[in-house]
Amino acid sequence: MKAGRFKQWAAGIAAMALPVLAFAQATDPKPWQLNMGQGVTAQSANAYSAHMFALWVCVIIGILVFGAMAVAMFKFRHSKGAVPDKDFTHSTKLEIIWTVVPVVLLVLMAFPATSKLIAMYDTRNAEMTVKITGFQWMWKYEYLGENVALTSRLDRKSDEIRQSKAVPTAADHAHYLLDVDNVLVLPTDTKIRFVITADDVIHAWWVPALGWKQDAIPGIVNEAWTEIQKPGIYRGQCAELCGKDHGFMPIVVKAVPKAEYQQWLAAEKAKNAPAPAPAPAAPAAPAPAAPTEAQPQGSSTPNTEATAAAAPQHAPVAG
Template identity: 80%
Template sequence: MKAGCFKQWAAGIAVMALPVLAQAQAADPKPWQLNMGRGVTHLSQNAYEAHMLALWICIAIGLLVFGAMGYAMFAFRHSKGAKPDTSFTHSTKLEIVWTVVPVLLLVIMAFPATSKLIDMYDTREAEMTVKITGFQWMWKYDYLGEDVGFTSRLDRKSEEIRQSGIVPTTADHEHYLLDVDNMLVLPTGTKIRFVITADDVIHAWWVPALGWKQDAIPGIVNEAWTQIDEPGIYRGQCAELCGKDHGFMPIVVKAVSPEEYRAWLDEQKQADAPATATVPATGAPSTETAAADAADAAVAG
């Protein structure tokens, strides 16, 4: 029985340690994933590197502190006849050491974190701009300067499963509550600026693979940017409690090559273009003109 419990504990610890030791994670979060993923953008890589630096420093501090505590408790236990030191006095050297060392560690973490944070908010030299507006409970995307815009909401299949009351499985829907009717299509290798706001209440636009999330606040325009390096489909959700259907406004970003993106954009423009009236050939009266002449002749007769 004890051996079985030991094996279970060992397996659990191994599973918990794997994400920490892994050098790369999938773009989208996975069930039971404990560590941050690398993502598919420059910003997500920056966030991952800052996270791992802080994590390893914390692990080193923890091993040092708890190792010293464990050694002290074992080597100087009462059963071995250890006596408490009643003559210990204040040590200026120790005070200096345990003040200077944490300050140095904070400085070591602050420099890369600050540079990465500045980079995160530098939206200059963007090649295109997408306006994101949060609604209860959907997103609206406008490609500024392209006259293309559409809404994106929970896909119909997820909605039907949700309303049915059954317990969904991956067999019913592989991306239940994480799929939409209209994906946000973006080109790879392109610096994209986002302007983010909301129409009613506070929302938050969050796709983990992109490495950031940004609040969508009514009356305020926030900025962010991304440059997606790898084609693929990346999913996210609203990250701000925005009402009763907060959990049903997913985000799906489809990253394609610049050529595919341009072809898709042209299709959207053609679909949104109003139908043009047919111009009659010179010398041939139009249908409307012929009908009017016939009506005038009938009245004259």
Template identity: 80%
Template sequence: MKAGRIKQWAVGAAAMALPVLANAQAADPKPWQLNMGRGVTHLSQNAYEAHMLALWICVVIGVLVFGAMAVAMFKFRKSKGAVADQSLTHSTKLEILWTVVPVVLLLAMVFPATSKLIQMYDTRESAMTVKVTGFQWMWKYDYLGEGVSFTSRLDRKSDELRQSGKVIAEGDHDNYLLDVDNVLVLPTDTKIRFVLTADDVIHAWWVPALGWKQDAIPGIVNEAWAEIREPGLYRGQCAELCGKDHGFMPIVVKAVPKAEYQQWLAAEKAKNAPAAPVAAPAAAPAEAAPAETAPAEGETPNTDATAAAATQHAAVAG
């Protein structure tokens, strides 16, 4: 019993220390992670800051409210002889106070939140554009203007495990249902514009480390952007119920330095380039007709041919 009580207190202390420990969290979610991660983009940092501002305001309000309740319950309890005041009257000052304070708090949060929301949709001055198309149940990526495109779906090992019927253990696959056959390779420190749509039903492209989620809707093109600060692998999933295999539509983004990205892009272009046509062999030169030669010394000329030529010349002249 005592050990269980100590464990409860430890869990409570960890929950209270959560905002302080948030700085140590990585971009991708971890088991038993409770607080929001910072992510690896400017937009994810904005979202984290807005979240922490709201969280600390809620913490202060909670301390004040529950502190006042604790004081009232323990200091003014019946066992100490406290008698309830039955003549409590309306207080205009108190009502003004508890109306103005929430309004001030909301205004303190609305201005930074609005500016961050505007930044989220500002795709101007992007260095490159990636088109994301959702299918049941895979993603297609087109690097616009580069001639590179490919599909990305659940990796074969995860697909075999999910259909095997066995209970999946932690050692069976390090990233079960979160790996793909072709990752989306992007450069770091580059503003990347995303245009998102779908071919069949509504999907939603979501990588938590990038700090946003955007719907992919048939017949509509939505926009978003990201500028990844740190190289690494960042995983996500379709966040819209798009059909029976909705849970098997992962996303993997691989962020690499600019030089490495250019090498990868060149290799993809070479792989997708059409084969060069085979040149036809050159035709052999035609044999020249043998020229007529004068008779050698002592050789009798061909009088028949000479006579025929003379006759033809006379006929033309006549």
């Protein structure tokens, strides 16, 4: 009995300690991660701060509620001679307190959450626009105004492991099912607007480190924006069940400094540039005139050269 009670206490203490241990994790999810990551954008930082505020409010409420329950159970238990009050009536003061306090807490959380949500959809003053189109089962990225586009799908190595039906390990592929053949390259410290749609069914473009996800719906164009503050590689996945290969539709974003991005963009433009037209050929020299043939007999048209040669030559007459 005592051993069982000790286990219960240990489990309770561990549960109460989890929020204390739940500090910000790295941008990419890790095994046994206890908390959401801070991300690398303003939106992700806003989401993290709102989450942590709500978390600590819940922790404080939990300590107060479970603390009051513990005091009541151990101080006023039957073995100590406590007698239950059969004539208990509700306290008006307590009713007011536990009604007003939650309302105040909700209002305190609503104001910052609303302002941050409005900022999340403010795509004005963007420096560049990327169009994202979801397909079964890949993504197409178009850098609008730059004549650069690419498709991004599951990398060949992950697909080979998947098709082999072998049990994958980290040694086989460090980023199994989370790598692509063509990554989305974006500049850091740049406000980037995304227009997101789909070609066939509903998809959802989601990279946790960016702090948001957005549905890609056929016939509808949704907007989002980001400003990545730290160079790196950030991974995500389609977050909407879109068919049998939904789990094989990863997203990889590579954030690089502005100068490196411009070099990459110039190289991509050079790939897509049309081949130069061949130089026009020099005009051909005119062909020499063909020699005139003798006039055949019986022709009604006289031969001009022959007639001129046969005509008698007259000497000039003296005056």
